[in-house]
Amino acid sequence: xxxxxxxxGAMTAGSSRKARxxxxxxxxxxxxxxxxxxxxxxxxxxxxxxxxxxxxxxxxPNIFGGIKLNPxxxxxxxxxxxxxxxFLVVTxxxxxxxxRVGDMYGRVKMYNLGFAIFTVFSILLSVSWMHGSAGAxxxxxxxxxxxxxxxxxxxxxxxxxxxxxxxxxRGLALGINSVAAIAGSFIGLxxxxxxxxxxxxxxxxxxxxxxxxxxxxxxxxxxxxxIRQKASIDWWGNITFAVGLVALLVGITYxxxxxxxxxxxxxxxxxxxxxxxxxxxxxxxAVIETKVDNPMFRLPLFRIRAFTAxxxxxxxxxxxxxxxxxxxxxxxxxxxxxxxxxxFASTPLWAGxxxxxxxxxxxxAAPISGLLSDRYGARPFATGGMLISAASFVLFLLxxxxxxxxxxxxxxxxxxxxxxxxxxxxxxxxxxxxPPDQRGVGAGMSATFQNAATxxxxxxxxxxxxxxxxxxxxxxxxxxxxxxxxxxxxAHQVAALPPVGTLFAALLGYNPIQSLLGPHVLGxxxxxxxxxxxxxxxxxxxxxGPFQHxxxxxxxxxxxxxxxxxxxSYLRGGKYHYVDGxxxxxxxxxxxxxxQPEVTGTSSxxxxxxxxxxxxxxxxxxxxxxxxxxxx
Numbered sequence: 001x002x003x004x005x006x007x008x009g010a011m012t013a014g015s016s017r018k019a020r021x022x023x024x025x026x027x028x029x030x031x032x033x034x035x036x037x038x039x040x041x042x043x044x045x046x047x048x049x050x051x052x053x054x055x056x057x058x059x060x061p062n063i064f065g066g067i068k069l070n071p072x073x074x075x076x077x078x079x080x081x082x083x084x085x086x087f088l089v090v091t092x093x094x095x096x097x098x099x100r101v102g103d104m105y106g107r108v109k110m111y112n113l114g115f116a117i118f119t120v121f122s123i124l125l126s127v128s129w130m131h132g133s134a135g136a137x138x139x140x141x142x143x144x145x146x147x148x149x150x151x152x153x154x155x156x157x158x159x160x161x162x163x164x165x166x167x168x169x170r171g172l173a174l175g176i177n178s179v180a181a182i183a184g185s186f187i188g189l190x191x192x193x194x195x196x197x198x199x200x201x202x203x204x205x206x207x208x209x210x211x212x213x214x215x216x217x218x219x220x221x222x223x224x225x226x227i228r229q230k231a232s233i234d235w236w237g238n239i240t241f242a243v244g245l246v247a248l249l250v251g252i253t254y255x256x257x258x259x260x261x262x263x264x265x266x267x268x269x270x271x272x273x274x275x276x277x278x279x280x281x282x283x284x285x286a287v288i289e290t291k292v293d294n295p296m297f298r299l300p301l302f303r304i305r306a307f308t309a310x311x312x313x314x315x316x317x318x319x320x321x322x323x324x325x326x327x328x329x330x331x332x333x334x335x336x337x338x339x340x341x342x343x344f345a346s347t348p349l350w351a352g353x354x355x356x357x358x359x360x361x362x363x364x365a366a367p368i369s370g371l372l373s374d375r376y377g378a379r380p381f382a383t384g385g386m387l388i389s390a391a392s393f394v395l396f397l398l399x400x401x402x403x404x405x406x407x408x409x410x411x412x413x414x415x416x417x418x419x420x421x422x423x424x425x426x427x428x429x430x431x432x433x434x435p436p437d438q439r440g441v442g443a444g445m446s447a448t449f450q451n452a453a454t455x456x457x458x459x460x461x462x463x464x465x466x467x468x469x470x471x472x473x474x475x476x477x478x479x480x481x482x483x484x485x486x487x488x489x490x491a492h493q494v495a496a497l498p499p500v501g502t503l504f505a506a507l508l509g510y511n512p513i514q515s516l517l518g519p520h521v522l523g524x525x526x527x528x529x530x531x532x533x534x535x536x537x538x539x540x541x542x543x544x545g546p547f548q549h550x551x552x553x554x555x556x557x558x559x560x561x562x563x564x565x566x567x568x569s570y571l572r573g574g575k576y577h578y579v580d581g582x583x584x585x586x587x588x589x590x591x592x593x594x595x596q597p598e599v600t601g602t603s604s605x606x607x608x609x610x611x612x613x614x615x616x617x618x619x620x621x622x623x624x625x626x627x628x629x630x631x632x
Contacts, residue, residue, distance in 0.1 A: 037221050038164040039173050042157035043180040044214045045115055048207055049150040050184030051191065052122075053087055057329055058189050058348040059196030059203045060084075061508045066200040067128075067135035070515075071508060079136035080504060081253050085455055086140050087147040089249045092451035094151035097238050099159065099444020100296045104233075107156040107163070107440050108222045114152020115218050119211030121146035125204035154447045159439035162431045163225040168374050170432060175370015175424030179363055182423055185325065186359035193349030234296040240285035241297065245452060247278030252459035256466065258498035263470050264463060298441050306433035307442065309572035310378070310426050311449050313565045317386060317422060318453035320393070320561030321415075323461025326507065327554060328355055330465075331401070334506025335547060338540040339402055344511060357409040361416025362423075370424030378429030379572055385422030386566035389415055390559050397555040401548045422569070429572060461554050462503065468550025469499035473543065480542045481517075484529040490521050502543060511539040 056063065060080070064071045071080045102110040125142045128135060157177065165173045195202040251274030259265035266272075289295040302308045332351040342350055369381040392415035399407060427446075434442040474495040481491040494516045505512040514522065514534045522530045532538055 034223070034225075035164040035169075035173070038160055039176060041214060041218050041222060042111070042153075042160055043177050044210065045111070045118075045153040045218075046157050046177055047180040047184045047187075048210050048214065049091075049118065049153055050181050051188040052146065052150070052207055053091075054185040054188035054325065055192040055195075055203050055206075056083055057325065057507075058192030058333075058352050059200060061348065061510070062196035062200040063139070063203065064136075064508075067139070068131045069133065069136055071504065076133075076136070077257055077500070077504065078254075079133070079140065081257070082140045083136070083143060085249075085253050085458065086144045087150065088451055088455050088458075089246065089253070090144050090147035091151045091154060092249065092448055092455060093242050093245050094148060095155040095447040095451065096241065096441065096444040097155075097296055098152050099155035099440040099442070099447070101233070102156040102159060102440035102444075103437060106224045107159050108218075108224045110152055110440075111156040111160060112215070112218045112222065114149045114156070115211065115215040116149070117152060118146055118149030119208065119215050121149060122204055122207040122211050126201050126208060128201070128204075154451075155444040156440055158427065158431055158443035158446075160222070160225075162434075162439050162443075163436070167432065171370040171372075171374035171378075171425060171428035172367065173370075174428040174431060175367050175373075178370070178423040178427050179366040179420070182362055182366070182419065183359055186355060186362070189325075189329070189352035189355060190349075191352075193352040196348060197345070232294050234289075234292050234294055237285060237288050237292060237296045240281050240288060244278045244281030244285055245448075247274045247281065249278075249452065249455050251275035251278060252456055256459055256462040256500065258500055263466055263498050263500065266463070296441065297445060298438055301434070301438060301442060301445070304433050306378075306429050306572045309568050310382075310430035310433070311446055313382060313386065313422075313569040313572070314426055314430070314446060315449040315453045316561045316565035316568060317389070317419075317426075318450045319457045319460070320389065320558040320565065321419060322454035322457025323554065324415075324558070326458060327461060327465070327551065328358075330503065330506045331547070331551075333508075334510075335401060335540040335544050336403070338511075338536050339544070341536075343536055354405070354409075355412065357412040358416040361413040361418075362420040363416075365417040365420030366424045369421045370428060373425035373428055377574055378425035379570060379574065381425040382422045382429065382572075383566050383569040385418045385420070385425075386562050386569055388418030388421065390562035390566065392418055393555045393558045393562065397552060397559070401544045401551070422565075426569065460557060462500075464553035464557060465503060465547070465550035466499050468553045469502065469543075469546045471546070472549050473499050473502060473546040476542055476546050480538075481533075484533050485525050486517065486521060486533075490517060499546075505539075506543065506547070511536070513539055 060071065060083070063083070064080075069076055069079065071077070098110060098114075121142050125139065125146065128138055128142070130138050158174065161173050161177055162170055191206060192203055195206060251271045254268065254274070255264060255266045255271045257265045259268040259271070285297070286299070289297045289299050329351055332354055333347045337347045337350055337354075338344065365385075369385070373381050392411055395411045395414070399411065430446050431439065431443065478491050478495040481494060482488060486494075497516070501512070511534065517533070522533065525533070
């Protein structure tokens with residue numbers, strides 16, 4: 001009898017806790033201020049992460065100079081790549097797992113932990129004192145661990161916003177957050193150009209005060225308003241997903257490095273083993289996720305058409321524009337700016353400044369499209385945004401390497417607007433399609449597609465540029481050097497070097513001719529010829545033609561990716577979302593038998609969602625009302 005009384009007491013206490021949690025959620029949802037607190041804090045977190053993802057691109061010459069390491073030496077190319085890509089790789093690998101953990105233990109708790117981790121490793125990066133290879137390895141490790149904090153923030157920010165805002169304001173809220181997510185990557189370029197020349201440590205110091213403020217603010221003000229889903233951790237799923245994706249992305253990273261007598265490493269047995277092995281492990285992961293009771297990757301969510309189409313569009317969009325930043329930096333910093341009289345020391349700053357129209361276009365379009373998507377749905381804006389992006393890449397394809405800046409700025413403005421039109425509605429459409437207790441894992445899945453595609457896009461863009469350079473660069477280098485009196489043997493030796501070195505020289509804003517030829521060759525040349533070879537404009541002029549050849553390959557790929565993304569976006573169907581309010585019973589618990597959902601509209605997509613609610617209780621385990629406009 002005593003045991004029964006204890007059980008009854010425990011049940012009563014559990015029900016009381018659930019009722020209090022439900023009441024707290026309802027109170028916060030009705031609080032007109034809390035949603036803006038949640039939006040502003042998560043926007044600060046996302047902005048901080050994305051600024052750090054790009055700030056190194058412009059500041060790399062200063063960082064390598066500060067740690068006294070030559071990034072153009074073949075042995076140091078790996079350090080250069082991992083400083084750029086390590087942060088992105090770890091973020092792509094962890095966001096799904098951490099979104100799932102947020103669903104289980106509380107999204108705000110995981111988000112707060114991420115803010116703290118990110119801040120700690122920002123501090124450790126800013127106090128780096130080592131030089132040479134040890135300094136590079138230290139920075140890479142700290143960047144990877146900083147990326148762990150970034151993954152916590154990315155995995156849970158969208159779900160926190162979706163929990164906090166009513167359905168008719170989510171597009172605007174997620175649009176503002178998307179502005180921060182993508183605008184941060186542009187702001188990072190300017191900050192890197194400003195801070196790097198002053199002191200490379202400042203590139204990392206700049207995050208510390210914002211991280212400390214955001215961490216304290218998050219712990220004091222954010223509250224969990226979402227539904228927690230008690231479940232066990234899918235260890236085998238987490239392990240196989242991490243191993244498979246890391247192997248694949250590492251293979252891509254090393255695939256763009258020279259191997260043997262080849263310009264790239266795609267025939268390297270190690271690279272092939274990493275990529276094929278990674279794909280095989282990911283296949284095993286997919287099988288595991290269909291067998292376990294509580295999978296980390298909710299495969300049945302792909303039965304929701306808006307979720308699937310939105311993620312396919314996001315993946316293709318990231319493939320098409322993920323490498324754009326590198327292309328533009330190389331173009332400006334390595335070729336256009338030196339040709340127009342800027343010395344190499346100032347090109348990082350001016351490259352960031354001249355790319356500002358891209359940020360302006362995005363900032364102008366993203367909030368408006370997010371607001372309008374709340375009323376009209378995601379499809380017209382996201383699809384139109386991808387079509388505008390494809391048209392912008394066509395214009396880039398027609399632009400000469402030594403362009404008039406007015407036209408370059410207008411195209412940047414147009415592509416920024418296209419990206420803004422796509423990003424906010426697409427993200428809102430994905431999040432609105434998710435059941436309330438799956439928002440964390442759904443946001444993590446979406447972020448994984450986007451981040452992994454960005455790494456893949458960088459590998460593809462670099463490979464296509466190198467492919468284009470390989471066709472014409474050796475002959476241009478040889479003829480250009482011989483015309484200045486360089487001995488044929490030395491000219492052949494320089495022309496035979498892998499094009500990736502030339503590409504990195506352009507990315508870093510270097511004229512590598514002096515180091516490639518060496519003092520003995522230059523000293524034997526007439527003074528006028530030696531001065532020409534080491535002048536500010538000679539190397540950019542020499543590589544401009546081959547670089548444009550590589551640009552054509554890259555932009556054609558981007559056009560195709562954006563057009564397919566537009567098709568995927570259109571196939572998402574009309575406007576619909578899962579409506580909150582029937583998520584819990586009056587006692588704060590889930591009803592055992594979900595009622596038949598109310599459906600408006602008669603489209604095939606509506607029937608599809610209705611079928612999902614009826615047939616997939618693991619996906620939609622709450623009573624749901626699906627509001628749907630007929631497809632247009």
